[in-house]
Amino acid sequence: MKKSLGFILIQCLSFMGTALQAEIIIDGKLDEDEWNEARQITTFYEVFPYTLNPVTDIKTVILIQESEEGIFFGFKNYQSNESMRSQSHQRDDERSIADKNGVTIDFDADALTGYQFFVSSSSSIGDATYRNENDRSYDWDADWLSAISVEEGVWYSEMFIPWTVAPMKAQSGNKRKVRMAFYRMLAGPQKVLATIQGSSHQNIYLSVFNEYTFNNYQTSGIDFFPYLTVNEDRIKGEIDNKAGAEVFWKIDSSKQLNAAFNPDFGQVESDEVVVNFSATETFYSDKRPFFSENHGLFNVTGWRFLYIINTRRIGGEPDYDCSKFQDVLNDYCLNQQVGANDIDYAVRYSQQSESLDFGFLGASEANENFSTGKDFYSVRLRTRKDDLTIGYLGTYVDRPVIDRTAQVNSVDFDYRPSSVLRINGLLVNSKVADVNGYGFDLGLGYDPNKTRHFGFGLYYFDENLDVNDMGYLVRNDWLMFGGRYQIKKTDFNTDSLFRERQYELGWSLKSDSSLDKEPSSINFSIDNSFKNSSQFKFGTFYRTNGRENRITRDSPEAPYINMPEGYGVEMDFNGPRDNFLRYSFDAKREKGS
Incomplete structure (x- = not known):
């Protein structure tokens, strides 16, 4: 009996060793x-x-x-x-x-x-x-x-x-x-x-x-990341203790719950320095793991002009109203302002099935000196039937310091009737301080074969549309219709110097939401790629005159300036790629820029 047990034990150990060795x-x-x-x-x-x-x-x-x-x-x-x-x-x-x-x-x-x-x-x-x-x-x-x-x-x-x-x-x-x-x-x-x-x-x-x-494996897992920090200011004689945690729980293959309590994002990569003198806010993507990982269900955008949710708003600059205070407290309020808000908690739940996708995102900011934190909530629904995908995304923000609530509702769709045609769009409504704003975008892409591509986009945002409490809008009071047509040539002879040539014609027609004309443009380019990995590009453009209200920030004293017509050409050459050296030349001539 002992020999049999010993033999079985040896066989089990041998099998386990083989299994371990067989792992990739x-x-x-x-x-x-x-x-x-x-x-x-x-x-x-x-x-x-x-x-x-x-x-x-x-x-x-x-x-x-x-x-x-x-x-x-x-x-x-x-x-x-x-x-x-x-x-x-x-x-x-x-x-x-x-x-x-x-x-x-x-x-x-x-x-x-x-x-x-x-x-x-x-x-x-x-x-x-x-x-x-x-x-x-x-x-x-x-x-x-x-x-x-x-x-x-x-x-x-x-x-x-x-x-x-x-x-x-x-x-x-x-x-x-x-x-x-x-x-x-x-x-x-x-x-x-x-x-x-x-x-x-x-x-x-x-x-x-x-x-x-x-x-079809059934998977689950949970990751828990606690932290504790102690900061001592020896000049002021102050010690700041901070503790928190992040939890990433994949309940099963289709359900996921993430939560962050008093999170610390000190390890996050910093943003690139951008000097922006324009009237358009610079858009920064979110590098914080909680908000960047597996957030795709909530990513509803109108190309690069509109993001219904911009998670950088959560934990952003606090709201202050120092006018409520007098004398010393007013000065103290102005001097105590900080550039970013701590977060008390954030939670995100997503569930995806063959018929319906559902998601919830909520976050609450901590109170700072002279400021009360903002609250953010969002709900997402999405379904697909054959070639049509349609979804809803709603957001709600409460900003108690300035007595402001903001609600945004959006419906997005993507229709792909064939392998060469795609139509997509977004309808959006905002309600901020009981004022409604509306907007939409509509896009079409058509690739009939490997050498031709055609696409256009139509964008309209009225003067009251405001999604910036939780999202990002490059500008409102805007109407634009633009598109491009591309032709590619790749069937060169084997002894040809060329590898690929692309012709592109692009255009854009712009105005504000009242149809006051803004500068519109048309451009044409030829891009040549050579077999030795060098490139040569030639481009030209023409821009009409029109009103420009972003330079003056739509000031009542000077609501716009009249931009002159403009035109120009540009040539760009990039030399062959090499392990140690690559050179380039650029020349351009413009008028009215």
Whole structure:
């Protein structure tokens, strides 16, 4: 009996040891036995230049494995060692001179949100999110693993993407449908290869991903980040103690609850210094992990002009009304003002299913000296039926110091009737101090083939529209209709110096909401890319005269100035890319700018 138990124990230990040894280790070598049974992808298309031709002269092999924890990707990139470029770069710098591998994953297979992961041959990494087909944001920094290794004539990259990296919709059955697009960038010859016949620079991107099937794992996890800080001011003889925590709880694959209590964002990357003399507020993206990670459900925008939620408002500059105080207290109030508000708590809940997505975001600021913190609330709903996605996003802000409440309601839609046509739009209403404002945007994109692209946008914001208590609006009292038409040429002869040529015609018609004409413009450009990686661009523009009220800040004494007509030309040349040197020349001539 003892011998039998001993034999069973030895067998169990042997099995456990084999299982541990059989696990894939992210070291960039791809030498584990599991890779021999992995799914393989070897079909690629050239997407830069945008020929969409099958790639036969550059060999790339992608391996895919899965487990209950996540997805493993292996890349085998065959090329001569002399042609490899491995410049180290900051996170998310996809334009660096380095060879790269990447994958963009649509975990829900619904073309609503994509998550991009890439690694360079220098081991540098990057990640981003995609919304609205091709709208990319680098604010998202996820937790995932990668490694690379180099051998003679090939370099390898290896990635591990956990299932908990992003919120996912619940899918019925034992299998989960996932759409993915893989790509490889070669920095030397400046080529990009992909497993799809599409590019993020085209109007339709997420919708052309290839579909893959994985086991439908039920995942959950919780991360808890407490902190305690002690600050001593020896001049004033004051000690400030601060404690708080952040909790990220993925209840299951479709539900997630995040909470922050008295959070500290001292480790967050600071903003770039921007000197802005214009009347337009500079938009800063949010780098705080609580507000940047898995926030895609709440990202409702009208291109770069309008953001229904700008989370930088939460914890922003406090409200003060020092006029309520007299003499010494008034001076003390003015001298005690701070530039940012602490946050008492923030909570975000999201739940995604095959029929309906729901989200809630709430936050409350702490009280400062002579100021009471603001309260922020938001509700999000989204559903999809066939080719139409429609959603609602509402926000409410209470600012007690200035006795102001602000409510915003918006409805957004995205209609994709075919693989070449997309129509999207946004309707928005604001109610601030019992004053209603309205606005909308409507966009259309049409890509009939790989050589032509057409798109336009129509934007209208009346003079009372105000979303800036919790969002961002570049300006109100504005009407604009603009568009562009592009033609690409990539079918050059093999002995030609050219690799790609792009013609672009753009235009914009502008006025205020009362139809008083503002300067409108038309521009034309020719962009040439050469096989030696150099570029030459020529552009010209013409702008009409019209009223400009932003320079005078719409002052009653001088509500606008009359801008003269303007025109000009510009030429720009960038020399071939090199490991050590790259040069450029620029010349332009303008009038009336």
